[in-house]
Amino acid sequence: MVWSGHLALGALRAPGLGTWPGWLRGSGPTVLRRLRGAAVVRPGFLSSVEEETLRRELEPELRRRRYEYDHWDAAIHGFRETEKSHWSEASQAILQRVRVAAFPPALAQLPMVHVLDLHQNGYIKPHVDSIKFCGGIIAGLSLLSPSVMRLIDTQDPQEWLELLLEPGSLYILRGPARYDFSHQILRDEESFFGEHRVPRGRRISVICRSFPEGEPGPSSR
Ligand SMILES: O=C(O)CCC(=O)C(=O)O
Numbered sequence: 714m715v716w717s718g719h720l721a722l723g724a725l726r727a728p729g730l731g732t733w734p735g736w737l738r739g740s741g742p743t744v745l746r747r748l749r750g751a752a753v754v755r756p757g758f759l760s761s762v763e764e765e766t767l768r769r770e771l772e773p774e775l776r777r778r779r780y781e782y783d784h785w786d787a788a789i790h791g792f793r794e795t796e797k798s799h800w801s802e803a804s805q806a807i808l809q810r811v812r813v814a815a816f817p818p819a820l821a822q823l824p825m826v827h828v829l830d831l832h833q834n835g836y837i838k839p840h841v842d843s844i845k846f847c848g849g850i851i852a853g854l855s856l857l858s859p860s861v862m863r864l865i866d867t868q869d870p871q872e873w874l875e876l877l878l879e880p881g882s883l884y885i886l887r888g889p890a891r892y893d894f895s896h897q898i899l900r901d902e903e904s905f906f907g908e909h910r911v912p913r914g915r916r917i918s919v920i921c922r923s924f925p926e927g928e929p930g931p932s933s934r
């Protein structure tokens with residue numbers, strides 16, 4: 714049995730089941746309890762002006778690169794990416810909002826922001842971010858296309874949670890959602906949230922991460 718929010722007809726955004734909002738659906742009450750506060754989606758985190766600000770800043774940098782398909786063992790297929798440290802003032806203000814929303818004030822964060830452009834036929838296979846390069850918190854903005862992120866318990870594949878990521882949404886993975894579950898972005902053919910088809914177009918994500926634990930943090934942050 715699948716526990717989920719109840720989707721309004723014709724709309725992806727949905728009222729929740731109890732205290733669980735409709736942009737999360739999972740295999741059962743256990744997974745919902747375990748990941749409460751650990752896997753978070755905030756739909757409409759960005760205003761349409763903010764979305765456009767990020768898109769316009771990123772588009773010229775991304776367009777210079779080619780989509781990559783040929784890494785047979787890589788988690789991500791059909792993508793181009795960049796690590797970006799210099800941002801316009803308007804974008805810095807947006808990223809600052811993300812940092813405040815996702816990270817406790819004292820936690821060291823990676824200064825470079827990861828920008829990932831997934832082609833409409835691109836997808837991300839299940840993986841857990843390497844603890845060498847990423848600390849305990851991952852926070853991602855989604856632009857352009859909706860998508861479904863699926864989390865699966867690495868010890869028990871029957872336990873899963875799906876996040877509906879609309880353009881302008883912010884997701885946060887921490888604690889068990891970051892370490893005990895793999896995450897993936899479904900390819901277009903498999904992109905459903907419950908019975909609702911979520912057509913996958915090109916998607917840009919802007920991802921902030923905390924500093925790897927046990928690594929010396931950057932001195933001036
Ligand atoms: O595109 C995203 O939101 C997630 C990307 C991801 O999982 C990664 O780069 O490790």
Ligand SMILES: [Fe+2]
Pocket residue numbers: 840841842896
């Ligand atoms: Fe990842």
Ligand SMILES: [Mn+2]
Pocket residue numbers: none
């Ligand atoms: Mn990556």
